[in-house]
Amino acid sequence: MKRILPLLCAAVLTLSLSGCGQPKECSAEFFAMDTVMRVSAYGNGAAEAVSGISSRVNELEALLSRTRADSEVSALNAAAGERVKTSGDLTALIAAAQEYSAAANGAFDITVAPVVSAWGFTTDTYQVPAQETLDTLLPLVDCQRVLVEQDPDSSDMDDFVTLGSGQSIDLGGIAKGYASDCAEYLLRANGVKSASVYLGGNVYVHGSKPDGTPWRVGVQDPADPNSFIGILSLADSYAITSGGYQRCFKEGGKTYHHIIDPATGYPADSGLVSVTVVAPANRAEEPVPGHGALCDAFSTALFVLGEEQAVTLWHSGTYDFELVLVTEDGRVLVTAGIADRFEQNEESAYRYEIIS
Amino acid sequence: MKSSPKLKWSLWDGLVILAVLALAAACGFRFFPSGAEDTELVAVITIDGQETDRIPLRSFPEEGRSYSHNGYTLRVQASAEPSEEGVSVTESDCPTQDCVHTGVISRSGQSIVCLPARIVIELQGGDGGTDLIIG
Secondary structure, eight states: OTTHHHHHHHHHHHHHHTTOSSOOEEEEEEEETTEEEEEEEESTTHHHHHHHHHHHHHHHHHHHOSSOTTSHHHHHHHTTTOEEEEOHHHHHHHHHHHHHHHHTTTSSOGGGHHHHHHTTTTTTOOOOOOHHHHHHHGGGOOGGGSEEEOOTTOSSSOEEEEOOTTOOOOOTTTHHHHHHHHHHHHHHHTTOOEEEEEETTEEEEESSOTTSSOEEEEEEETTEEEEEEEEEEESSEEEEEEEGGGSEEEETTEEEESOBOTTTSSBOOSSEEEEEEEEEOOOOSSOOSOHHHHHHHHHHHHHHHOHHHHHHHHHHTSSOOEEEEEETTSEEEEEHHHHTTEEEOTTSOOEEEEEO | OOOOOOOOOOHHHHHHHHHHHHHHHHHHHHHSOOGGGGSSEEEEEEETTEEEEEEEGGGSOTTOEEEEETTEEEEEEEEOOGGGOEEEEEEEOOSSOHHHHHOOBOSTTOEEEETTTTEEEEEEETTOOOSEEEO
16 A cells, blocks of 8 residues: 555646646638738637637638729729728728828828839739829829718618729728737637737737747848847737838839838838837727727838837827837837837847837 | 554565656656757748648758649758758749748748748747747
8 A cells, every 4th residue: 555555646646737738729820911821829719719810811801802803892992982881890990091091191091002003012013103194193092082981889780981083992001900900809709818910920919928928029120131120028919010121123223112102102211111010909899990900000101201200109199009110321219118128139230229 | 652663665665666756757858848859940831821841951952842832833942051051942933033032031930931822931940039020
């Protein structure tokens, strides 16, 4: 008995430890919205959440893609100014886009679509459009002319959108951000405590890592893809970067990038090389456009606006976000609210400044 | 008061002690595995979301590997030189050539994506120090 008992205790102890170790991971990688997406969730509810997010993203793509002929956006664009009944998702996203556009003095505008098409960015047949073409298209760019009739209580009433004459919209600058808002909602709804969502460079990190430490999000050096300007330590946060270097082409010895300034019809030239916008999780009760959509829209808008106006918007406190800006003259600017969570790359040649 | 009986060690006692120690060691290795295998950079190739290949850079074939999907073919090559360890897509017949233009990736967490082919080459392992990369 004196031998059997300790053996039994040891066996029971071993079995009881089998519940320890890392929480179970569930991951998926899939292609949607013209990019690669990766979702990793841990612990209870992970499988349901990952499956739900994959379905939801594909559902959103079917609604929002301008390049899919059967999408809701394509139908709206083809309606030539007629009043169109629209889904809750599309209506809410257009309304959010209008709000962010107004906040950014028009530097983000979903009606810039015809201009983006003229540059060939939607068909991957890059070209520099003639000035006459841009002169014809620029007057069409004004998202405040889009009439949104949104049912305020999300009850049984229908929503409607009416584009201005000759206008068409492209939600590419906000759709992935909205998808990440939906991902947060699904993670929370399934009781997941730790997850990372990577939607083509739009990141949402849910909770902390399974080991309790913050997620380490590297911000790529625009000048060297194998280097970082720094590493953000984040939990329950959105982080999105926009930069001209992400998509560009050369013609006639000049480089043209894909972030078009709605005011000029030309790639933005504001002195910024990249803009990273960081914002906290929504913790919303409804899957509505939130900080994901905001980070997405603002990363584009602030790239167009430049350092001074970007900092002014941040200072205003109207929206809860932080910034990491890389300037053409070699500085990395970090707003005060994120400075203690940003680890500078000591080996880089950039000059780091904290904006307070 | 009765004095405690004299304890006499026997072979069976020794075997029980060894068994308990062995179980403790096994638990230790199960939950605290050696980190040595995590420091090597590994190229992970996924096609349409499914992992297809997982090759340590040091074992990557010198002539490279070809992967095809969706009607497009990519050639992936690695350099395992300690000073420039990395992987790149050296050739592709896809229309956008974004995968080729990405160049060499050398840090854990970085990836090369060919959207038309739906092929992703990601580096894992090593001591990259990041969980996700944006930019």
